[in-house]
Amino acid sequence: MKLLVTFSRKEGKKPIIAQVVRDTGVLVNVERALIDSSEGEALIDIPDESCRIVKDKLADLGASVRILEEEISLDETECVDCGACISICPQEVFSFDEEFRLRMDAKRCVLCGRCIEICPHGALSRRVDI
Amino acid sequence: MKKTIHQINERIRDGNARVVTAEEMPAIVAELGEEGALAEVDVVTTGTFGAMCSSGGFFNFGHADPPIRMERVWLNDVEAYAGLAAVDAYIGATQQSTTREDQYGGAHVIEDFIAGKSVELRAISRGTDCYPRRTITTDLLLENLNQAIMCNPRNGYQRYNAASNSTERVLHTYMGMLLPSFGNVTYSGAGLLNPISNDPGFRFIGSGVPCFLGGAEGMVIGEGTQASPAAGFGTLMVTGDMKKMNTEYIRAATMHGYGVTMYVGLGIPIPVLDVETVRSTAVKDEDIWVDIIDYGVPARDRPTIGKVNYAMLKAGHLEINGEEVRTSSLSSLRRARRVAEELKGWIESGKMAVCLPTRRIDPGRRAAPMRETVQGPRVLEIMDRRVITISENEPIRDAARKLLKGETNHLPVINGEGVLVGIVTTYDVSKAVVNPAKISHVKDIMRRKVVTTTADEPVDIAVRKLEKHNISALPVVDREYRVVGMLTAMDLGKLFGGRWLK
Ligand code: SF4
Ligand code: SF4
Numbered sequence: 001m002k003l004l005v006t007f008s009r010k011e012g013k014k015p016i017i018a019q020v021v022r023d024t025g026v027l028v029n030v031e032r033a034l035i036d037s038s039e040g041e042a043l044i045d046i047p048d049e050s051c052r053i054v055k056d057k058l059a060d061l062g063a064s065v066r067i068l069e070e071e072i073s074l075d076e077t078e079c080v081d082c083g084a085c086i087s088i089c090p091q092e093v094f095s096f097d098e099e100f101r102l103r104m105d106a107k108r109c110v111l112c113g114r115c116i117e118i119c120p121h122g123a124l125s126r127r128v129d130i
Numbered sequence: 131m132k133k134t135i136h137q138i139n140e141r142i143r144d145g146n147a148r149v150v151t152a153e154e155m156p157a158i159v160a161e162l163g164e165e166g167a168l169a170e171v172d173v174v175t176t177g178t179f180g181a182m183c184s185s186g187g188f189f190n191f192g193h194a195d196p197p198i199r200m201e202r203v204w205l206n207d208v209e210a211y212a213g214l215a216a217v218d219a220y221i222g223a224t225q226q227s228t229t230r231e232d233q234y235g236g237a238h239v240i241e242d243f244i245a246g247k248s249v250e251l252r253a254i255s256r257g258t259d260c261y262p263r264r265t266i267t268t269d270l271l272l273e274n275l276n277q278a279i280m281c282n283p284r285n286g287y288q289r290y291n292a293a294s295n296s297t298e299r300v301l302h303t304y305m306g307m308l309l310p311s312f313g314n315v316t317y318s319g320a321g322l323l324n325p326i327s328n329d330p331g332f333r334f335i336g337s338g339v340p341c342f343l344g345g346a347e348g349m350v351i352g353e354g355t356q357a358s359p360a361a362g363f364g365t366l367m368v369t370g371d372m373k374k375m376n377t378e379y380i381r382a383a384t385m386h387g388y389g390v391t392m393y394v395g396l397g398i399p400i401p402v403l404d405v406e407t408v409r410s411t412a413v414k415d416e417d418i419w420v421d422i423i424d425y426g427v428p429a430r431d432r433p434t435i436g437k438v439n440y441a442m443l444k445a446g447h448l449e450i451n452g453e454e455v456r457t458s459s460l461s462s463l464r465r466a467r468r469v470a471e472e473l474k475g476w477i478e479s480g481k482m483a484v485c486l487p488t489r490r491i492d493p494g495r496r497a498a499p500m501r502e503t504v505q506g507p508r509v510l511e512i513m514d515r516r517v518i519t520i521s522e523n524e525p526i527r528d529a530a531r532k533l534l535k536g537e538t539n540h541l542p543v544i545n546g547e548g549v550l551v552g553i554v555t556t557y558d559v560s561k562a563v564v565n566p567a568k569i570s571h572v573k574d575i576m577r578r579k580v581v582t583t584t585a586d587e588p589v590d591i592a593v594r595k596l597e598k599h600n601i602s603a604l605p606v607v608d609r610e611y612r613v614v615g616m617l618t619a620m621d622l623g624k625l626f627g628g629r630w631l632k
Contacts, residue, residue: 080179080381080393080462080465081462081463081464081465082180082393082459082460082461082462083458083459083460083462084306084307084316084458084459084460085458086446086456086457086458087309087313087314087315087316087455087456087457087458088306088307088309088314088458092456095446096446099464100462100463100464100467101464114307117386118302118306118307118386120181120306120383120384120385120386120391120393120460121381121383121393122384
């Protein structure tokens with residue numbers, strides 16, 4: 001399960017994710033992180049069963065947390081199976097099947113947004129549910 | 131053994147012609163041999179579906195009352211060429227909307243028309259005695275037009291060089307997104323399904339020959355623009371009736387950072403008359419080679435990184451400098467196959483017959499580069515030759531002094547040999563003053579990654595570097611990487627009142 005964590009760094013530069021790992025013992029996979037001097041946003045992947053405990057801990061530490069249900073969504077009527085998205089995805093989400101039809105492994109997506117930007121046919125979008 | 135076009139058309143008429151796609155042909159030849167395949171196969175169908183910028187269409191809108199001689203025409207805010215008779219216009223696929231930029235263009239107008247959507251026509255005129263009206267605005271459907279004739283000056287490129295990028299930044303090109311340091315390879319084309327690759331001698335593809343265009347029955351007009359068949363890069367000019375087309379095979383697209391283009395489905399049936407045709411239609415992906423071009427070099431003659439064939443490209447990954455690199459096609463093989471399959475169905479059912487060209491395309495033609503009689507400006511002409519540099523071991527204070535005295539914001543940093551090793555800006559120096567840590571020398575604060583230009587580089591390319599990196603000055607270096615000048619945004623002002631800057 002993926003969580004989008006946003007936190008401010010006003011109260012010093014606390015290593016918030018590291019603290020969560022230490023205190024909960026849950027192994028957190030950081031898939032994307034954007035942190036500047038005052039604010040941070042991180043996309044983390046955790047085992048589903050640890051959702052509650054990790055969310056609570058993050059909230060205690062002053063972060064806000066959103067659960068990302070859906071990663072990236074493909075509009076099949078717009079997609080022409082060109083494959084332009086395949087080589088540019090850092091997570092290797094896309095591939096062709098034997099028939100050169102686009103195949104997606106959306107679970108791997110970290111929502112970097114690259115494919116949304118470059119799909120010549122506007123077939124990819126971010127579908128974020130809470 | 132030889133067959134005639136009439137024999138083949140007779141079989142098509144009788145419904146017993148043997149039609150196969152170009153993808154099936156190699157296996158048939160391997161199994162039956164060339165003579166056997168000649169006896170067996172009557173027509174080979176080809177197909178391709180990819181971005182074809184050189185596309186567009188002629189429209190005739192009919193006359194309004196009172197009539198107007200349209201001088202400028204916009205369709206959904208995309209300008210069409212109206213330097214034709216009163217109510218004719220040509221819309222080019224890559225023309226962009228005046229209101230929605232690269233999100234909507236000529237290709238979208240065409241797709242919207244074909245999809246049955248309403249398109250707004252706006253036109254203006256200065257008014258004449260016979261055409262008094264000056265403006266018109268009206269909503270049109272494809273069925274309201276007298277003609278909507280797709281006419282694409284350059285389609286169906288025989289093959290297309292693949293693209294990669296040696297630089298350290300992302301490039302957005304018409305070949306798609308190219309990741310830094312050869313991070314990926316992009317390519318276009320259907321390989322063995324491509325029409326011209328199945329008839330590189332243009333024995334059967336030529337003027338008047340029927341084709342599949344955008345889902346409709348179309349026709350090859352003849353040689354396409356920029357055709358270079360002698361070098362293996364033939365192209366075709368094709369036409370078809372937009373009213374019979376289908377959005378499965380005509381799709382507007384936007385190449386990010388490049389602009390609007392149109393994906394076109396094109397296929398041509400090739401009658402199998404002799405062994406030579408059997409051989410040419412048995413072409414395999416392994417036989418069709420292209421170069422991988424380094425788009426990091428912004429010149430017409432970009433360097434080649436290596437050679438690959440379509441089998442390697444379609445495999446999904448390649449090796450460059452010992453590293454595995456993923457490939458992306460920009461055209462759709464799946465849809466190219468559909469074109470060839472659909473065309474096969476048309477011929478099997480007798481909907482389309484074959485014919486020989488009424489005029490042959492010259493397979494010996496080679497495209498020439500542009501003759502340029504006026505050379506664009508070079509960095510040399512406008513650079514500032516008074517270069518103030520600083521050595522990496524001088525104190526920051528001296529850098530500040532030089533910046534002030536030289537009335538400049540950029541100081542190239544050189545080493546003992548006079549070679550450029552970094553750059554410091556007013557900003558770097560101010561920052562060092564505000565945070566007085568232990569650092570005290572230029573080498574502690576300089577930026578080591580310097581974007582440079584050379585004296586003979588075209589100004590347009592230097593400007594692109596300034597824009598891309600969001601910087602305001604470029605050191606001009608010679609072969610030995612010594613600084614011979616500076617090019618700043620201010621120098622660009624010297625060129626025709628700053629026309630070179632956006
Ligand atoms: S780039 Fe867009 S159109 Fe092409 S295969 Fe990917 S999702 Fe489909
Ligand atoms: S947003 Fe697109 S490119 Fe980025 S990881 Fe997800 S699928 Fe890949």
